[in-house]
Amino acid sequence: MYDPTVARLTYRALLGRRRALILMVLPALLLLIATLVRVFDASSDDVATQLLSGFALATLVPLIGVIAGTGAIGPEIDDGSIVYLLSKPLKRSTIICTKLFVAIGVTLLFSALPVLLAGFILVGASQQIAVAFAIAAVVASIAYCALFLLLGTVSRNAVVIGLVYALVWEALFGSLVPGARTLSVQQWALALAEKVTGSGVDVSSAVSLPTAAVLLVVVTVGGTWFAVDRLRVLKLAGEE
Amino acid sequence: MSTIDIEHASRWFGNVVAVNDVSVRIGPGVTGLLGPNGAGKSTLINMMGGFLAPSVGTVTLDGEQIWRNESIYRRMGIVPEREAMYDFLTGREFVLANAELHGLDDPGAAGARALATVEMEYAADRQISTYSKGMRQRVKMASALVHEPSVLLLDEPFNGMDPRQRMQLMELLRQMGAAGRTVLFSSHILEEVEQLAAHIEVIVAGRHAASGDFRRIRRLMTDRPHRYLIRSTDDRALAAALIADDSTAGIELDWSEKALRVQAIDFGRFTRELPRIARSHDIRLLTVSPSDESLESVFSYLVSA
Structure with a gap:
């Protein structure tokens, strides 16, 4: 299930100089905004939920998920260095699961943790808002990573497809076409946040909690299983 | 001692x-896989390495199917x-990681060895990113040797190496072959293969064109009909x-070139007799040039042989 060497190679590649900087920009921005709102005393439960669902959950988490999920395997497949993992007596499921764990860890570090901090900065412990959105971010991180790791395994254009999904599908279609929101990781995570927050807070999801829970599990487990299957028959590129 | 068997693989x-009904057995010692670029050498090596399934036929290592069988990599x-490695690691870290991935008991010692x-x-x-091509090649070698495998597959290992590095690597592969390991390397350069491999398999246009020691391959190549102008x-x-x-088997008067086109079937005899015949008829030879010496024509002859 887990191989420490695969994990080390993956996180060192993921957190290589430039990528780590890119990963830090968005969470830093979130914390900066939260701090400014607090400093200028404009903070309320409403402002907090808007910022945490509109920016954190809708933009920050999926973007970090795209970078970490596709970045955990895509570049290695692109340049062919994955051959050094594949030519070892390692189960393909071990390679995928390890990479998934690393991607999830990185996504939690750069999205769920900043969401929790931003929530506390904004409203403290009020209505459990900070905790609710952090839990939603954790769940969304896991599902996004599984989804984007699969994308990174099957497609050369994983980053583009991932961005289109995260930004166009979830953000744009989600607000225009009601049906699209049912198939949105963000909405599933919101369903959880809705449950955790107090009743006076305006957090609502397009899906019910049981549906959301089932879909989250299906996407995470199914995505991972499919990625393992694809890695088994991976054709190394750049050959005749 | 390990043997790779390819049976009617396409x-x-x-x-x-890319590969058309090839049957080959690769046993201990050094074997060269020779063929022009695009002949299917990489495809064949990828099938032997477990990165491609044969569309039909079987590829096995000591009787065990290679495709979808991770356990073969122990041997x-x-x-x-390809060049790409984990460039952000040092050479030592890279080789160590490979040793760990093999699950060796003492990966540090194996890596150092x-x-x-x-x-x-x-x-x-x-850092690997600072390495020259030859250094990269050697670290790749080290990563492949770290678990002392009985089979070693190398795809165009001499590409881009300078003569000294080439000799070094040849010596290393020779030693491994002599120690009873099964070493297979591909190349499109006959001289390279000839220097190193006791046994040569020739692949042309996806087909197994010839097989044998280098003398036999050389003979096949020199005994073919030669064309001269x-x-x-x-x-x-x-x-x-x-x-x-x-x-000779055929002679044509090429009127536009104002020359003879001669097909020689006995290369040795023809090269000896031509000056003698000319002299005895009091004819002066002005031009004698081979007209089909390209490697491709040599290879295409081998396919039909």
């Missing part, structure tokens, strides 16, 4: 047949052609004299 990509080391074998200790603590002071008289000799 591999196609869409409409393109197999692979040196890929492999680095010593390829004589890369002096640069082991530099000849100009002389009296082409017609020379043509008449040459066709009477057993060494």
Whole structure:
């Protein structure tokens, strides 16, 4: 299930100089905004939920998920260095699961943790808002990573497809076409946040909690299983 | 001692047949896989390395199917052609990681041993991104040797190496072959293969064209009909004299070139007899040039042989 060497190679590649900087920009921005709102005393439960669902959950988490999920395997497949993992007596499921764990860890570090901090900065412990959105971010991180790791395994254009999904599908279609929101990781995570927050807070999801829970599990487990299957028959590129 | 068996293996990509009904057995010692670029060498190596399934046929290592069988890598080391490695690691870290991935008991010692074998200790603590092509090749070698495999597959290992590095690697592969390991490397350069491999398999246009030791391959290559373009002071008289000799099979008067086109079937005899015949008929040879010496024509002859 887990191989420490695969994990080390993956996180060192993921957190290589430039990528780590890119990963830090968005969470830093979130914390900066939260701090400014607090400093200028404009903070309320409403402002907090808007910022945490509109920016954190809708933009920050999926973007970090795209970078970490596709970045955990895509570049290695692109340049062919994955051959050094594949030519070892390692189960393909071990390679995928390890990479998934690393991607999830990185996504939690750069999205769920900043969401929790931003929530506390904004409203403290009020209505459990900070905790609710952090839990939603954790769940969304896991599902996004599984989804984007699969994308990174099957497609050369994983980053583009991932961005289109995260930004166009979830953000744009989600607000225009009601049906699209049912198939949105963000909405599933919101369903959880809705449950955790107090009743006076305006957090609502397009899906019910049981549906959301089932879909989250299906996407995470199914995505991972499919990625393992694809890695088994991976054709190394750049050959005749 | 390990043996790779390829039996009636074909591999196609869409409409393109890359490997066409090849049956080969690769046993202990050094074997060279020779063929022009695009002949299907990499496809064949990828099938032996477990990175491609044969479309039909079987590829096995000591009787065990290779495709979708991770356990074969305990016995197999692979040196890929592509450059990409984990460039952000040092050579030592990279080889160590490979040792760990194999689950070796003492990966540190195994890594150090492999680095010593390829004589890369002096640069082991530099980042791979700073390495020259030859250094990369040697670290790739070390990563493939770290678990002391009984089979070693190398795809175009000499590409881009300077002569000294080439000799070093040849010596290393020779030692491994002599120690009873099964070493297979691909190349499109006959001289390279000839220097190193006791046994040669020739692949042309996806087909297994020839097999044997290098003397046999050499002979096949030199014994083939050779074509020459000849100009002389009296082409017609020379043509008449040459066709009477057993060494030729056909002669054409090429009017536009004002020359003879001669097909020689006995290379050795023809090269000896031509000046003698010319002299005895008092003809001066002005041009004698082989007209089909390209490697491709040599290879295409082998396919039909």
